[in-house]
Amino acid sequence: MSEKFLARAGFLVLVAVSLMVFPGQQAESAPDSLDPVCELAASNDYYEIDLVTTRKVSGARLAKGVGEVSYAQSPFGISLSEDGSYLVNIDVSMSNVKLADDKALVAWVTTPQLDQIIRLGQLDENLKVSGQTDFNKFLLVITLEPRDMEPGAMWTGPVVSRGMSRSGLMHTMAGHGPFETEPCAVYGY
Amino acid sequence: MSFLKPRILVATLSLLLALPVAAQDGMDHSMHMHHNHDMPMGDSLVWRMAPMDGMTMPMMPEMMDDVPETGAFLPGFGMDVSMYPEARPSEIIDMADGDTLHMDASLVRRTINGQELVMMAYGGMYPGPLIRADRGSRVIVEFTNNIDMPTTVHWHGLRLENAFDGIPGMTQPPVETGETFTYELDFPDTGMYWYHPHMREDVQQDLGLYGNMLVDPTEDGYYGPANREVPLILDDILMDGNGLYPYGETTPTHALMGRFGNVMLLNGITDYNLDIEAGEVVRFYLTNVANTRTFNVNFGGARIKVIADDVSKFEREQFVSSVVIGPAERYIVDVHFDEEGTFEITNAIQGIDHFRGTFVPETHVLGTVTASGAVADDHGEAFAEARANEDTIADIDNFRRYFDKAPDHNLRLTIETNDLHPMTMRMMEVDTLYFPPIEWNEGMPMMNWLSTGDEAKWTLLDEDTGQKSMEINWQWEVGDVVKIRVFNDPSSFHPMNHPFHVHGQRFVVTHIDGVPNRNMGWKDTVIIPVGSTIDILVDVTNPGKWMAHCHIAEHLHAGMMLGFEVRDPSPDSAGR
Numbered sequence: 026m027s028e029k030f031l032a033r034a035g036f037l038v039l040v041a042v043s044l045m046v047f048p049g050q051q052a053e054s055a056p057d058s059l060d061p062v063c064e065l066a067a068s069n070d071y072y073e074i075d076l077v078t079t080r081k082v083s084g085a086r087l088a089k090g091v092g093e094v095s096y097a098q099s100p101f102g103i104s105l106s107e108d109g110s111y112l113v114n115i116d117v118s119m120s121n122v123k124l125a126d127d128k129a130l131v132a133w134v135t136t137p138q139l140d141q142i143i144r145l146g147q148l149d150e151n152l153k154v155s156g157q158t159d160f161n162k163f164l165l166v167i168t169l170e171p172r173d174m175e176p177g178a179m180w181t182g183p184v185v186s187r188g189m190s191r192s193g194l195m196h197t198m199a200g201h202g203p204f205e206t207e208p209c210a211v212y213g214y
Numbered sequence: 215m216s217f218l219k220p221r222i223l224v225a226t227l228s229l230l231l232a233l234p235v236a237a238q239d240g241m242d243h244s245m246h247m248h249h250n251h252d253m254p255m256g257d258s259l260v261w262r263m264a265p266m267d268g269m270t271m272p273m274m275p276e277m278m279d280d281v282p283e284t285g286a287f288l289p290g291f292g293m294d295v296s297m298y299p300e301a302r303p304s305e306i307i308d309m310a311d312g313d314t315l316h317m318d319a320s321l322v323r324r325t326i327n328g329q330e331l332v333m334m335a336y337g338g339m340y341p342g343p344l345i346r347a348d349r350g351s352r353v354i355v356e357f358t359n360n361i362d363m364p365t366t367v368h369w370h371g372l373r374l375e376n377a378f379d380g381i382p383g384m385t386q387p388p389v390e391t392g393e394t395f396t397y398e399l400d401f402p403d404t405g406m407y408w409y410h411p412h413m414r415e416d417v418q419q420d421l422g423l424y425g426n427m428l429v430d431p432t433e434d435g436y437y438g439p440a441n442r443e444v445p446l447i448l449d450d451i452l453m454d455g456n457g458l459y460p461y462g463e464t465t466p467t468h469a470l471m472g473r474f475g476n477v478m479l480l481n482g483i484t485d486y487n488l489d490i491e492a493g494e495v496v497r498f499y500l501t502n503v504a505n506t507r508t509f510n511v512n513f514g515g516a517r518i519k520v521i522a523d524d525v526s527k528f529e530r531e532q533f534v535s536s537v538v539i540g541p542a543e544r545y546i547v548d549v550h551f552d553e554e555g556t557f558e559i560t561n562a563i564q565g566i567d568h569f570r571g572t573f574v575p576e577t578h579v580l581g582t583v584t585a586s587g588a589v590a591d592d593h594g595e596a597f598a599e600a601r602a603n604e605d606t607i608a609d610i611d612n613f614r615r616y617f618d619k620a621p622d623h624n625l626r627l628t629i630e631t632n633d634l635h636p637m638t639m640r641m642m643e644v645d646t647l648y649f650p651p652i653e654w655n656e657g658m659p660m661m662n663w664l665s666t667g668d669e670a671k672w673t674l675l676d677e678d679t680g681q682k683s684m685e686i687n688w689q690w691e692v693g694d695v696v697k698i699r700v701f702n703d704p705s706s707f708h709p710m711n712h713p714f715h716v717h718g719q720r721f722v723v724t725h726i727d728g729v730p731n732r733n734m735g736w737k738d739t740v741i742i743p744v745g746s747t748i749d750i751l752v753d754v755t756n757p758g759k760w761m762a763h764c765h766i767a768e769h770l771h772a773g774m775m776l777g778f779e780v781r782d783p784s785p786d787s788a789g790r
Contacts (some may be wrong), residue, residue, distance in 0.1 A: 067728045071704035071745030072651075096651075096743075097729050100520050100735070101538035101545075102726055103651060103743050108575060109510045109536075109563040142402055154447065161564055161573040193648035196570035 038125075053062075060080040068093035072163050076150065076186040080146045082169050085130075085185045091201070092188060097157055106159040113159075115145060119152040119167060119186065129172040133180055134158045134165055137193060142179055162193045232726065261286045264663035265454045267476045267656070274660075276637045285463035287423065289362065290321050290332030291352050298323040301335045304425065304445075304481065306344045312352035317343065319423055320360040326751060327477055327484060329457050334361055334421040339484035341447050341503075342409070342425025343602075349404045350433050352392045355397040357389065361418070364388035364497040367397060368412040369427065370542060370715075371524055371738040374400045376758020380412045384777070385757055388413060401429040403525050403720070403736070404436060404543045406445070416466040416505055416767035418475060420451060421458075422482065424503040437521060438531075438601060439593040440497035440548055443486060446559075448502045448539065448580065450475025451774055460491035470638075470708050472506025472766040474489050474656035478561065478578045485662075486581030486649050492554040493589035495597045497521070497548050502539045505767040508711065508741065511537040513549045513583065514557030519600060522546035523735025525720045529607045530733050531600040537563065540713040541740040542765035550597045557583040565655030576655060610722060610734055613695060616751055617724045621699035623688060624677040627714075627764075627774075628706040634669045635661070642708055649704060651743035670708075672764060672774035677701075688778035694754040697724070704745040712769065715739040716752060717760040721781075725749040739765055757782040 076090030093116040104112040117132045124130070132145040132154050141148040145156030147170070166187045168180040218309055261281040290298065301322035307315055321337040336342025347353055347572045361364050366379035366389055378397045382388045407427040411418040426445050431437070452459040452475045461467065468474075480486035490496060512518075512535075519533050524544050538543055551557060561578040631639070638661040656662065674683045690696055698721075700714055720736040727746050742748050763775035 045387070057517075061376055068729075069743075069745045069747075071649075095729050098729075099538070100532050100733055101536065102723060102731075102741055102748070103538055105510050105536055105538055107512055107535040107562060109654065110573075173720075192573070192648050192650070195566070195568075196647070197571045198569050 029179065037102065043076060049164040052125045052139050068095050072113075072191045074188040074194075075191060076116070076117075076167060076188040076202070078186045079184050082125040082183050082185045084125070085121075085169070087121045088186050089121050090118055090167060090186050090188075094190075110161050111200050112157060114155060114157055115165065116155045117145065117148065117153065117165070119165070120149060122152060122185070124169070126167055126173050131180065131182075132156065132165065133165045133168065134160060136160055137162050137164060137189075139164075144176055159192070162195075163190045164188070164193070165190070220315040222573060225421050241436055249648060257364070259286045259291045259460055262456065263478050264659050265452060265459060266659050274637055277635065277660055280635060281466045282462055282664050283668065284465050284467065284666050286460035287417070288332070288458055288460045289334065289417070291460075293332065293547055294366045295323055295330045295332055298332055299338060300324070301333065301338055301340045301422070304339045304344055306337045306346055309345055309347045309351070309353045311348070312353070314354040314356060315343070315345065316356045316358070317420075318747070319361045319365055322422070324422070324482075326451070326479075326509070327453065329453070329465060330419070333458075334418055334423045336409075340422050342427060343411075343425070344445060345399075345427045346430065347401050347427070347681065348430050349401055350539065351401055353399050353401075355399060356394060359389040359391055361416065362391055363414060364390050365411045365413050365423075366395070367409050368401055368717075369397065369407065369409050371405075371407040371544070372427070373720065373756045374398070375400050375570045376718060376756070376760065379718065379758070379760065381717070381761055382413050382645045384761065391513060395446060399427070401427070404429050404431040405522055405525055406501060406546060408447075408503065408542075408544070409500050409529055410503065414771070416468075417461045419503065420461075420473065420475075420505050421590055424449075426499070426501060428499065437497070437527075437546075438548065438599075439495070441589055441591060441593060443497045443499065445481070445499045445501070447481050447509070448500065448504060448561075449479040449482070450504050450507050451477050451479060453477050462666055465786060466660040466768040467664070467666055468506075468662050469494050469661045469667045469670035469672075469768045469772045470665040471656065471658070471710060472532075472654055472768045474507055476656075477506065478580050480559065480581040486559070488581070490551060490583060490585050492588045493552060493592050493594060494583040494584070494585065495548050495550050495593040495776065498549060500537060500539055500545045500547065502541050502543055504541055506541060506653075508538065508540045508654060508713075509561045510563050510654070511539065511580070512558075512560045512562050513551075514559065516552070516557050516583075517550045517597075519548045519550075519597060520545055521548055524676075524738045525610070525736035526601040527606045528733055528735040529610060530602050532733060533600060538741075540711070540739065540765075541712055542739040543714055543737075543741070548597055551583060551585040552586050552594060555586070558583065559583065562690035563654035566650055566653075566657050568657045574655075577677055580774055608663060609736075613722065613753065616695045616697065617730070619697050621697045621749065623698045625700045626675040626677050627700065627702045627712050628673050628675055629708055630671040630752040631674055631707055632669050632671060635664050637661070638664060645696070649709045649744045652741070667768065667772040670772050672772045674763075674771040674774055674776045676776075681775055683773050686776035686778075688776070690754045690778060690780045692754060692780060692782045692784070694752075694755055696752040696754055697754065698750050699747060700742050700750065701747045702742045702744055709744040711744060712774065713739050713765040714742050714750075714762065715765045716750075716762045718756045718758060719752050719754055719760070721750040721752040723748060724751050754780055756780060
């Protein structure tokens with residue numbers, strides 16, 4: 026990858042972090058116990074990913090979106106890969122988007138270093154798509170692509186929205202808070 | 215027995231679960247000293263610095279000299295180790311209907327990592343004797359307490375008669391040193407179960423008081439073919455250069471995250487090896503008896519097929535890349551070692567370095583399987599098929615109409631604090647950006663060690679009534695099908711995964727975060743990850759006064775338990 030690309034990618038990461046809006050943490054209200062129908066939680070809200078528009082793409086400047094995170098089906102409830110990474114389903118949905126007929130939205134996940142990128146898929150006519158990842162920290166990126174384009178390993182169009190996994194909020198304490206006098210460089214930062 | 219009123223019960227249980235550890239002969243518990251990290255162990259037991267394996271965070275000056283607000287305690291401390299009998303490996307005790315087993319709990323001598331230690335054992339064995347019986351049988355266990363602490367035995371997962379569930383103050387009085395209690399065990403369900411104390415588990419279970427019960431099917435072809443059956447008990451224990459790391463005397467330490475061990479044990483040893491012939495399908499019966507650690511078990515790349523859950527087979531066998539098993543859970547898995555070689559049994563996790571803010575891959579080698587030669591009786595073809603278990607499916611079919619019913623109870627898992635160390639409070643308030651679904655490693659050993667069961671109050675909050683933990687006393691009847699929605703609140707002071715255990719009944723997990731569970735087995739314990747909402751459907755069959763609780767030993771003793779009562783309305787149950 027070129028230095029120019031990396032610089033742009035790094036900037037994207039910074040913007041994504043700076044625009045991150047934390048999802049709510051409250052449980053849905055419990056349904057009336059006399060109600061025969063169970064009102065189900067949609068996902069694990071704590072790990073939900075808010076997608077924040079870049080405001081750069083015509084027809085999607087006010088786009089809203091969310092990546093709902095749930096564990097991949099597993100006999101153990103929680104799903105892990107062999108090395109212990111969480112294997113999660115991501116259900117992406119977007120709204121407030123008006124696209125030209127020859128354009129489509131495509132969802133991707135990538136590591137914070139942008140050294141690995143996985144195409145989750147093209148959003149359908151309802152602006153939804155689902156996929157899986159076992160990245161521990163990742164960015165969820167929505168791009169605008171030609172509708173009939175062959176799936177590729179990397180996006181080509183502009184970024185419409187992006188968000189970050191909850192785990193991406195972890196950062197070193199060195200140089201911050203109680204450890205503000207700890208030199209970051211000692212710890213490799 | 216007559217049931218105690220809830221408030222009296224709460225008080226009694228709290229008292230019993232927090233019972234001060236009885237002094238060992240020759241021990242002086244009044245000698246715990248503060249500011250003594252650098253002191254060598256002498257004639258009296260004092261706190262020393264908690265093991266800090268892999269810790270990158272610099273020690274905060276405010277915490278340097280602090281020790282938990284309870285004394286240090288180790289059974290047998292100060293005694294001549296050689297006076298205790300050497301524990302021997304576990305034996306299988308085949309029991310027929312009506313048989314009686316005489317079993318005690320006692321102090322024993324064991325060697326782990328080259329250090330001679332005073333530990334505890336059932337029947338003088340590590341793990342305790344494996345009780346093997348047919349489904350439908352009833353056996354008697356004459357239990358004698360020969361340790362210097364009161365204890366009881368809980369027969370985890372069995373739908374047995376309430377009087378023998380082993381809950382002090384609820385189903386029986388504590389068994390004092392030298393006393394005997396007779397347990398009658400029923401085995402209505404095929405599978406692997408386990409037994410352990412229900413008093414100061416953080417000490418007694420950690421020191422070796424655990425064993426399995428294998429309930430054999432009475433039907434032919436219940437499981438697919440396998441070349442051998444092997445019980446594997448997963449555990450860890452906390453040690454340093456001076457041996458076992460002390461426990462809290464009157465209340466557990468490590469109350470925030472539970473007591474992670476830094477030495478991994480498989481069937482009680484650090485160098486487990488199983489010799490087999492290449493090509494074998496080995497049926498492993500996995501049990502996690504660790505105080506708090508959840509394992510992610512691999513078999514060196516050998517193919518794994520999961521067969522059964524805690525209390526039944528799954529609806530469908532399923533191939534998996536690893537086995538995730540929380541404290542107190544059991545899984546039965548078939549593993550095909552299709553070529554010669556040495557296969558490492560590992561715990562592969564992504565720990566968290568809170569200071570660096572990174573995931574840290576860790577692999578703990580738990581043991582090995584050495585495959586050589588070639589097996590004559592090759593079950594590879596049968597192994598390759600994932601069977602549908604029509605008996606389990608038919609059983610669960612009876613409950614599917616309840617899957618989408620509204621919850622009968624809504625439970626929130628949370629924590630309250632009481633005079634926690636100020637620096638811990640501040641750190642926890644600062645470090646709120648991310649809590650993982652599961653805590654796989656000891657990420658904050660100093661703060662965790664300093665927290666005791668008196669300062670961290672883990673809480674089960676009934677959202678419908680506002681009652682907390684042992685204030686709760688749900689009333690059910692035999693034949694009820696009860697849905698409990700359990701929510702692990704991520705906005706609590708210290709969210710963490712909890713293995714939620716229901717005594718005396720069985721349940722299925724119907725939904726995980728609103729997603730229907732597509733392959734169920736009957737369970738008695740389920741992991742509730744951080745932020746998750748888990749719906750469980752309880753098949754209420756067993757009358758009596760029972761508990762449900764978190765099976766992290768330190769969380770249980772920090773209050774994370776509730777009560778429920780099952781009445782039997784049938785005419786022939788009058789007077790029960």
